[in-house]
Amino acid sequence: MRFVTDGMLGRLTRWLRLLGHDVVYLKDVIDTELLEVAKEEGRILLTKDVALFKKAKKQSMESHLVDGKNEIEKLANIAEHYSIKLNVDVTISRCSTCNSPIREVKKSEIERKVPSTTFETYHKFWICNGCGKIYWQGGHWNKIEEILTKTRMMLKIKNL
Numbered sequence: 795m796r797f798v799t800d801g802m803l804g805r806l807t808r809w810l811r812l813l814g815h816d817v818v819y820l821k822d823v824i825d826t827e828l829l830e831v832a833k834e835e836g837r838i839l840l841t842k843d844v845a846l847f848k849k850a851k852k853q854s855m856e857s858h859l860v861d862g863k864n865e866i867e868k869l870a871n872i873a874e875h876y877s878i879k880l881n882v883d884v885t886i887s888r889c890s891t892c893n894s895p896i897r898e899v900k901k902s903e904i905e906r907k908v909p910s911t912t913f914e915t916y917h918k919f920w921i922c923n924g925c926g927k928i929y930w931q932g933g934h935w936n937k938i939e940e941i942l943t944k945t946r947m948m949l950k951i952k953n954l
Contacts, residue, residue: 795838796835796838797810797838798828798835799818799819799820800821800828800839800842800843800846801822803819803840803860803868804819805865805868806840806865806868806872809865809869812888812890813878813879813881814883814886815878815888816888817893818831818835825849829846829853829855832850832855832856833855838876839858840857840858841857841859858872858876866944869945870948870949870952873945874949874952880945880949884896884929887920889922892924892925892927894923895922896922897920898918898920899920899921901913915932
């Protein structure tokens, strides 16, 4: 899916990109710019700003008022509303920084671009086609899986 998010949803933006969604994050722009981007690019506006949400609705734009106090609740809210699968598939994940697609690279291609201990420990790497950021399933991967599991559980409990 294609979204545009406002400045209040930076962390949610990264989660949606990890899950493979094309998300433009505009943190320091006025409401009219957010609405313009959403309209011109055919994106769904995600916001926690009630006034912005109402403006989008008045213009018959697809938008969603994100509910939740923390990232798990926000992610569950979006996943439920848009039927988003809460599983990471690195073949469709996007760069958390710049939103470009990522691709798997041969380990030899990144040898001098990551710390030597990372290079020695991990065997699969991905690189952003836009900014060149390098990814691997390091120690943080357990935290990612934990949050996605908690989000799935929250949805399951809610739908009982």
